[in-house]
Amino acid sequence: MNTDNEKRLDDLFKKKLDDPVDEIRYEEGDWDALEEMLGKPKRKGITYLWPILSGIAAMLLLLLGWWAFRPKTGDKPTKDQVQMAVRHKTADTTINRQATTQPKVTDTAMNKQAAAGSKAQDKTKEQKAVQQPLAPVQKTPYTVTYALKNKNQKPVLGLSPGKSQKDTIVEKGIGINRSNNRVDAELMAINATPVFNPGSMADQQVKQIDLPKPAYSSTTGPATAKNSNKVKPKAGFRPQYALSVVAAPDLNGVGSFQQGKVGTNIGMTFAVGVSRKLTISTGALYSVKPYITNFNNYNTGTAYKWAVNPLNVTADCRMLDIPLNVGYQVYHKRQDKISIGTGLSSYLMLHESYKFSYSDSYGGATGPSNYTVPNPGKYFFGIVNLNATYERQINSKVGISVQPYMKLPLSNVGYSQVKLQTTGVAIGLSWNLNSLTKP
Amino acid sequence: MGEEELHQLIRGCIKQDRKYQKMLYKAFYGFSMGICLRYAGNRDEAAEVMNQGFFKVFTHIESFDTSRPFKAWLGKIMMNVSIDFYRANLKMAYTEDLDQAEHVSDGDIADKNLNYNDLLAMVQKLPQAYRTVFNLFAIEGYSHEEIATMLNINAGTSKSNLHKARQKLKQMIFKADSSANNANYNTGMDSTSIVAIKAINMNGVYLNKGIRE
Numbered sequence: 111m112n113t114d115n116e117k118r119l120d121d122l123f124k125k126k127l128d129d130p131v132d133e134i135r136y137e138e139g140d141w142d143a144l145e146e147m148l149g150k151p152k153r154k155g156i157t158y159l160w161p162i163l164s165g166i167a168a169m170l171l172l173l174l175g176w177w178a179f180r181p182k183t184g185d186k187p188t189k190d191q192v193q194m195a196v197r198h199k200t201a202d203t204t205i206n207r208q209a210t211t212q213p214k215v216t217d218t219a220m221n222k223q224a225a226a227g228s229k230a231q232d233k234t235k236e237q238k239a240v241q242q243p244l245a246p247v248q249k250t251p252y253t254v255t256y257a258l259k260n261k262n263q264k265p266v267l268g269l270s271p272g273k274s275q276k277d278t279i280v281e282k283g284i285g286i287n288r289s290n291n292r293v294d295a296e297l298m299a300i301n302a303t304p305v306f307n308p309g310s311m312a313d314q315q316v317k318q319i320d321l322p323k324p325a326y327s328s329t330t331g332p333a334t335a336k337n338s339n340k341v342k343p344k345a346g347f348r349p350q351y352a353l354s355v356v357a358a359p360d361l362n363g364v365g366s367f368q369q370g371k372v373g374t375n376i377g378m379t380f381a382v383g384v385s386r387k388l389t390i391s392t393g394a395l396y397s398v399k400p401y402i403t404n405f406n407n408y409n410t411g412t413a414y415k416w417a418v419n420p421l422n423v424t425a426d427c428r429m430l431d432i433p434l435n436v437g438y439q440v441y442h443k444r445q446d447k448i449s450i451g452t453g454l455s456s457y458l459m460l461h462e463s464y465k466f467s468y469s470d471s472y473g474g475a476t477g478p479s480n481y482t483v484p485n486p487g488k489y490f491f492g493i494v495n496l497n498a499t500y501e502r503q504i505n506s507k508v509g510i511s512v513q514p515y516m517k518l519p520l521s522n523v524g525y526s527q528v529k530l531q532t533t534g535v536a537i538g539l540s541w542n543l544n545s546l547t548k549p
Numbered sequence: 550m551g552e553e554e555l556h557q558l559i560r561g562c563i564k565q566d567r568k569y570q571k572m573l574y575k576a577f578y579g580f581s582m583g584i585c586l587r588y589a590g591n592r593d594e595a596a597e598v599m600n601q602g603f604f605k606v607f608t609h610i611e612s613f614d615t616s617r618p619f620k621a622w623l624g625k626i627m628m629n630v631s632i633d634f635y636r637a638n639l640k641m642a643y644t645e646d647l648d649q650a651e652h653v654s655d656g657d658i659a660d661k662n663l664n665y666n667d668l669l670a671m672v673q674k675l676p677q678a679y680r681t682v683f684n685l686f687a688i689e690g691y692s693h694e695e696i697a698t699m700l701n702i703n704a705g706t707s708k709s710n711l712h713k714a715r716q717k718l719k720q721m722i723f724k725a726d727s728s729a730n731n732a733n734y735n736t737g738m739d740s741t742s743i744v745a746i747k748a749i750n751m752n753g754v755y756l757n758k759g760i761r762e
Contacts, residue, residue: 119715119722120687126668127587127688133665134579134586137596141574144600145567148607444567 149443165440165448169498169514173533350383351543354511356395360534364403367533369422373399375431375536389437389449397457399427401530408464408526420466427524428461429486435495445503455493455517459486462525483525492521501540511538550576555619562610570607580620581627587672587684588631602630628689632699635677663725671721679714686711 356379361370377395384390401424408423435453442448462483497515504510517532524530550558558576561569581599589595605626613622672680681700685691686707693711697704 116715119719122663123668123672123683123718124688126663126665127583127672129580130583130665130669132579134582136575136578140578140596140600141571143596144574144603145571147600147604148567148570 162441162448165450165498168450173516352381352383352509352540353543354379354381354393354538354540356393356513356536356538358395358513358515358534358536360399360515360532362399362401362530362532364401364407364528364530367531369402371400371402373397373401373532373534375534377431379433379538381437381540387439389439389451391433391435391437391451391453393433395431395433396460397427397429397431399425399429399530399532401425401427401528403528405466407528418468421469422467423526424465424467425524425526425528426461426463426465427459427530430458430460431493432456432458433495434491435497437497437499445509447499447501447503449499449501451495451497451499453495454491454520455495456488456490457492457523458488459483459524462486464526486525489521489523492519492523494518494520497536507542509540509542511540512536513538556615559610559613559615559619562607565607573606574603577620577623581623584624584627585631586669587688588628588635588681590673590677594634598631598634599627601634602627605630628685632681635681636700663722667725671718671725674721675714675717679710679717682707682710683714683718 356375356377358375360373360375361367362373363370375395375397377393379391379393379395381389381391402422403425404422405420408420433453433455435451437449437451439447439449463480464482465480466478495515495517497513499511499513501509501511513536515534515536519529519531522529555576558569558573562573578599581602582595585595585599585602586592589598602623606623613619672683675683682696685696685699686693691699693704693707696702696707700707
């Protein structure tokens with residue numbers, strides 16, 4: 111083939127193939143494939159889901175925690191109701207609760223004491239003396255596990271899994287043990303002591319959490335995981351001012367949600383993004399909070415002397431809820447955002463009325479059937495808000511949000527001085543006020 | 550697309566704004582696909598390679614020097630991902646029998662009526678190693694030395710692959726041409742006979758067959 115012809119062949123292809131834009135039709139499917147690719151590298155395995163998972167875990171723990179520690183008012187009231195008013199029942203239950211929770215803590219508390227006092231060798235030895243006869247052989251495997259675990263998790267400790275426990279303990283310099291060459295039984299006791307190593311309180315707590323009561327580890331696990339993930343940097347700063355219309359059905363109860371009644375909230379909130387992650391929000395919500403409670407939670411002091419105590423009280427409260435919350439964004443990708451928040455709410459009572467119902471078994475005697483509070487009060491910053499928010503930006507201006515929340519009382523609220531708690535889900539439609547200035 | 554508009558798109562892409570990424574993608578889809586189709590064996594492969602190219606563009610867009618032409622930068626990336634995609638196959642020796650190709654006559658091919666799709670199909674039919682070298686030499690304009698460096702092959706291999714690519718392409722062109730001629734055979738005969746009749750008429754009536762002379 112001669113050179114001319116070669117050139118002509120090359121030119122033919124070059125001319126026709128060089129920039130054939132008009133010949134090629136755009137395919138939406140190709141973009142979809144690329145979009146999927148672009149989404150991928152951000153998700154590094156399961157860590158991609160950490161912020162969401164930890165958010166969910168935090169909410170679950172919150173709920174579980176609340177249920178677990180709610181005052182057990184269920185059994186007692188029936189007995190009390192037949193008798194004369196026992197006004198201080200709530201106080202009693204609080205004490206009871208403390209009493210019941212205390213034994214759980216005792217172990218760790220004792221351990222901590224021991225930890226603090228480990229310089230005082232006598233005390234520590236006492237502790238050993240207590241532990242040793244219990245189950246010295248069982249203690250040992252725990253210690254081994256922790257020596258190894260901590261090696262993996264916290265290299266700072268400088269423990270070597272290859273070394274014997276004996277060495278480890280000695281190297282950590284507890285100082286109690288200069289008697290390396292004692293009998294095995296003594297060693298086991300010593301092995302149990304790294305828990306009380308005064309050198310590092312932080313390590314200790316991790317050990318203590320895991321060692322005797324697995325129940326405690328579940329509370330700290332997700333929390334630490336969450337902390338480590340908060341550091342994760344995120345791109346894309348959104349408009350800073352947002353106005354939202356919020357509607358929320360919720361469940362109200364006193365002490366617990368066992369007798370919860372459904373209320374409604376509607377209002378507006380205004381949010382200011384003060385940094386990429388932090389948002390401060392406030393607003394006003396008109397709330398209808400009906401609730402029903404046992405009479406012993408109804409606390410009017412000495413204002414009125416009840417001839418016959420009602421069985422329970424149904425309240426109808428309407429109020430203005432003024433929240434002041436701080437939100438921290440834990441996840442943001444494209445239009446989706448998840449944040450967790452907390453803050454305080456003030457309740458401005460607008461209407462407060464109570465209905466009393468009486469037990470039939472009490473000879474049909476009744477007292478007043480209802481009461482409307484003439485001048486409902488204002489309760490500033492008496493309520494703690496906890497919430498998690500999922501927000502989806504529909505376009506640059508409008509977004510929708512779903513926010514499960516919980517309102518826990520710091521102080522008693524209303525004429526009847528109840529500890530009114532609320533949980534619900536707020537649905538919001540938000541409008542970015544400064545979206546006009548940004549593309 | 551205006552210069553300012555393009556820079557706005559690029560700024561949006563630097564912010565990793567999906568909306569701007571899509572706009573840029575759509576704007577340069579044809580251009581990029583045109584490159585990848587030449588290097589790929591088929592459309593699906595081309596789309597895959599092109600998306601890899603755009604992925605690189607979007608993840609490295611902040612390194613783009615806005616004072617330079619974007620299209621050239623994009624084209625270079627598309628070419629590089631195409632080469633990367635097939636690099637494993639580029640050194641493979643092709644022992645295909647080119648005897649037949651050697652006998653292809655050196656007829657004129659410049660005025661063959663072949664459209665974009667015909668030519669693209671021919672290039673895509675080439676073995677990868679030939680196709681890549683042909684693209685780089687004939688269309689992109691690189692020298693054999695440059696190609697050798699880019700593909701990590703000998704300059705001699707590059708020359709040889711180009712030669713074989715040309716032979717094959719020529720073969721395909723003539724094949725296409727002959728089949729087209731066969732299809733048009735009757736038409737050709739008709740027109741010839743008509744011309745002949747006209748010629749006779751002209752000769753008879755005007756007697757000036759030497760009018761052009």
